[in-house]
Amino acid sequence: MQTQPDGLIAELQAKNPKAFERIYDRYSESTFGVINSVLKDKHLAEEVLQDVFVKIWNNAESYNSSKGRFFTWVLNIARNAAIDKTRSKAYKNKQKNLKAEYFVDIIEEKNSFSNKIDAIGIQKYINVLKPYCKKIINLLYFQGFTQAEASEELEMPLGTLKTRNRNCMNKLREILTN
Template sequence: MQEQPDGLIAELQAKNPKAFERIYERYSESTFGIINSIIHDKHLAEEILQDVFIKIWNNAEKYNSSKGRFFTWILNIARNAAIDKTRSKAYKNKQKNLTTEYFVDIIEEKTSLSSKVDAIGIKKYINVLKPYCKKIINLLYFQGFTQAEASEELDMPLGTIKTRNRNCMNKLREILTS
């Protein structure tokens, strides 16, 4: 794991374009991986990536290191932007006209987390979690499901999904910090 680039973040917050370039170089590949794992469309994922980095530039002063790591802040922006796009009417209409090849790719990806977790480098940590944690994390964080949608998909009460998600994330946090 890379250490927190506090000086670089301070420069970004001071609107230094060189700092922004360095942050883009450092984080764009992983950020693209998360977006693409939700969107499944390379060109659209690239557009969203641009939007994400514009948000990072415009909202850099809102980042607070006491609330979490900078990389986590970026990934949350990316994940939310990708999920927002999947919920948009234009995206939903586009999905109605997809080829069968696209659906085969989605089915293959749903059976394995490996390509997605490798995109952000946490495969070895995810693999030690219980199977239900893998399923919940896959649905909520890599496929963009809401907790209600995950509840339906896994045929579990919403409260159970929320509790297990919290427990799984706490376990993952514990693994990452040990």
């Protein structure tokens, strides 16, 4: 994993367009992977990716390195934007008229959790986690479930899911920092 580019981030926060281009080159592919894993629509994911990088440019000064890694901040923006898109009225209306190929893709992708986590470079870290952590991370961070939806899907009380999610994220953070 690359070291955090503090100088590059400072340049981005100073609104340097060259720094923005370098940030885009460095993070766009993995960010697109996260967005596309939630939306399952390449063209829509490309639109959301563009929106995400506009948000990064407009809100760069709100990033604080003491609260976490820049990459995590970027992925949170991307994940939230993708989830917001799935909750939009236009997206829901579009889903009502899906072609049969979409459902075939969903069936084929059902077991592609490892492909998704490998795409953003955390496969070896996720593999160390307990099976319930993998399920929770898959639902919350790669499929765009809310905590309430994941709780229902896993037939687990919401409080238990939140606690396990926090514990899983702490374990993942611990693995990544060692």
